Amino acid sequence: MKASTKCNRVASHCKHSTRCFDRVVRLYDNAGMHLTRRELLSSLALGLCAATQPVGANSRLQGAPLRSATDAQKQPNILLLCIDDLRDWVGYANSHPGVYTPNIDRLRAQSFSFDRAYCSVPVCIASRGSMLWGLSPATAGLDGIDDSAAYIDLTNHRQWLPLPRYFSAAGYETISTGKVFHWEKGTARFWDTYQPYQEIPGSFGEHGTFFDYGVFPEDQTHTDQIAANFAAAQLQKKKSTPWFMAIGLHQPHVPWRVPRWAYDKHPLDSVVLPQVRADDLEDLPEAAIALARYPSGEVNGKPYNQHDMIVQSGLWREHVQAYLAAITHTDAMVGHILRVLDASAYRDNTHVVLWSDHGYHLGEKLHWRKMALWEQATRVPLLIRAPAVLPAGGAYAEPVSLLDLAPTLLALAGIAAPAHYEGASLLDLAGGAVAPRPAEMLWGDAVSTRIGKWRWTRYGAGGEELYNLQADPMEYNNLLGRQGRLDGGLQALQGRLDAPAA
Ligand SMILES: [Ca+2]
Numbered sequence: 001m002k003a004s005t006k007c008n009r010v011a012s013h014c015k016h017s018t019r020c021f022d023r024v025v026r027l028y029d030n031a032g033m034h035l036t037r038r039e040l041l042s043s044l045a046l047g048l049c050a051a052t053q054p055v056g057a058n059s060r061l062q063g064a065p066l067r068s069a070t071d072a073q074k075q076p077n078i079l080l081l082c083i084d085d086l087r088d089w090v091g092y093a094n095s096h097p098g099v100y101t102p103n104i105d106r107l108r109a110q111s112f113s114f115d116r117a118y119c120s121v122p123v124c125i126a127s128r129g130s131m132l133w134g135l136s137p138a139t140a141g142l143d144g145i146d147d148s149a150a151y152i153d154l155t156n157h158r159q160w161l162p163l164p165r166y167f168s169a170a171g172y173e174t175i176s177t178g179k180v181f182h183w184e185k186g187t188a189r190f191w192d193t194y195q196p197y198q199e200i201p202g203s204f205g206e207h208g209t210f211f212d213y214g215v216f217p218e219d220q221t222h223t224d225q226i227a228a229n230f231a232a233a234q235l236q237k238k239k240s241t242p243w244f245m246a247i248g249l250h251q252p253h254v255p256w257r258v259p260r261w262a263y264d265k266h267p268l269d270s271v272v273l274p275q276v277r278a279d280d281l282e283d284l285p286e287a288a289i290a291l292a293r294y295p296s297g298e299v300n301g302k303p304y305n306q307h308d309m310i311v312q313s314g315l316w317r318e319h320v321q322a323y324l325a326a327i328t329h330t331d332a333m334v335g336h337i338l339r340v341l342d343a344s345a346y347r348d349n350t351h352v353v354l355w356s357d358h359g360y361h362l363g364e365k366l367h368w369r370k371m372a373l374w375e376q377a378t379r380v381p382l383l384i385r386a387p388a389v390l391p392a393g394g395a396y397a398e399p400v401s402l403l404d405l406a407p408t409l410l411a412l413a414g415i416a417a418p419a420h421y422e423g424a425s426l427l428d429l430a431g432g433a434v435a436p437r438p439a440e441m442l443w444g445d446a447v448s449t450r451i452g453k454w455r456w457t458r459y460g461a462g463g464e465e466l467y468n469l470q471a472d473p474m475e476y477n478n479l480l481g482r483q484g485r486l487d488g489g490l491q492a493l494q495g496r497l498d499a500p501a502a
Contacts, residue, residue, distance in 0.1 A: 077349060079337070079350055079351070080246040082355065085124070086330065087379065091105040092104070092109075101328065106335075108383055110385050113383055116379065116400065118380070118439040121358070121443065122371055128180070131406060133162055134163070135403075159420070164191055166418060174245075176195075176245065177230045180246045180247075195227075195230045198226075201255075205255075209310045211254060222259065225333065227247050230247075232337060251327070252323050252327045259329070262326070276363045276365075280366060283482060285464065294371060305366070323360070351412045353409060355405060359379050373446055373457050375469070382402070399438065404425065445460025451493060451494065453471075465480060
């Protein structure tokens with residue numbers, strides 16, 4: 001990977017300086033490790049391609065059953081609510097004081113919750129690509145670092161089709177608006193009924209921290225309100241076939257620009273900052289420290305780090321307030337859509353699934369945004385309201401991966417998953433029919449595994465982390481220290497699942 005490519009990508013987050021982020025560029029320019037990994041990914045992908053049947057009318061939708069129109073009309077509808085950059089800050093999770101999500105909390109009471117759900121890659125494009133194509137990030141070539149080309153290849157792949165196409169093949173009308181796929185271009189064609197959307201205009205803010213936030217103008221309609229209105233209008237139409245509707249809600253992705261009422265739910269003096277330990281990086285290997293400090297580099301000739309910049313600005317609390325307000329706005333959009341659904345003819349024959357593409361740091365590990373392998377960046381809400389299938393109010397406490405979401409959505413509709421999917425339905429897992437399986441997440445040349453109470457992360461450049469989340473939910477204490485390794489790997493970890501807290 002060439003440094004210039006990465007700088008251009010990083011520059012999309014930072015217009016102020018393409019010379020920033022030197023440390024990260026150096027980390028990922030560890031050429032030997034990265035090329036080895038790229039070669040490995042390529043060989044994996046080629047192996048899978050070779051194993052796939054030739055393109056043809058019957059093989060394109062491998063695994064999708066043929067159904068009669070009568071059968072199809074009995075199939076449940078699926079409403080998928082896709083939230084952008086929402087970490088585990090939902091009211092029902094009690095994860096942070098002041099989170100206000102009454103509508104999502106009501107949905108949770110009606111739903112089965114996967115309380116420890118993890119993205120496959122902690123950045124929008126790669127997480128969504130992995131989820132929507134049912135492929136691990138390694139197979140899809142989406143490692144989070146420079147994924148544009150791999151993502152475009154996916155959208156044009158002739159055998160690996162995106163999720164809505166399997167619903168179409170089973171007789172569903174597929175409906176969408178908002179950010180579901182990462183980009184509208186090249187993906188709008190995957191839906192039968194599609195409303196284009198406008199991203200929220202934003203910059204890198206006026207606060208000197210590269211974050212854009214503020215009050216959304218009252219005389220304009222917020223893009224998420226437009227999406228919610230579209231969903232509501234669709235839910236009021238009479239449809240002759242079952243439908244799969246995916247609605248993308250942009251907040252709490254930056255820019256955090258939501259109406260005044262959402263800010264008013266979070267008065268500044270009530271906002272609680274996340275717990276951050278200044279010495280939190282001292283037991284991390286160098287590669288983990290570099291990830292925590294990402295993005296870092298220099299601006300106007302001075303070294304900087306995002307967390308330092310926000311602390312020095314004196315606006316940390318305002319940033320947290322804006323994130324909380326953005327969550328509350330999305331919660332209201334969820335409430336609007338669900339109220340219309342529940343007043344509609346579709347109420348009793350529609351499964352609702354809510355998920356977020358990855359988490360978010362607001363200072364923990366001295367890190368901001370996503371793009372890291374700790375709980376804050378990787379853990380997401382995941383709710384399934386399908387009371388005939390999963391008990392309302394129920395929960396699954398073991399780690400699960402969003403890689404399993406596409407086969408789960410197909411299973412909810414009674415559609416067989418295509419053979420190349422690398423995840424498996426969560427329905428069996430939730431019912432206890434199969435043993436818990438580790439959730440794996442990738443970032444660049446680093447891999448992190450959640451299994452039971454453990455998180456084990458290893459970096460291509462060297463260095464590992466091991467946390468006992470039961471004893472140490474904030475991941476303050478790396479049990480391997482700066483230099484340690486986990487002897488015996490995953491097998492050893494599985495053997496330690498029942499060991500006393502370290
Ligand atoms: Ca995102």
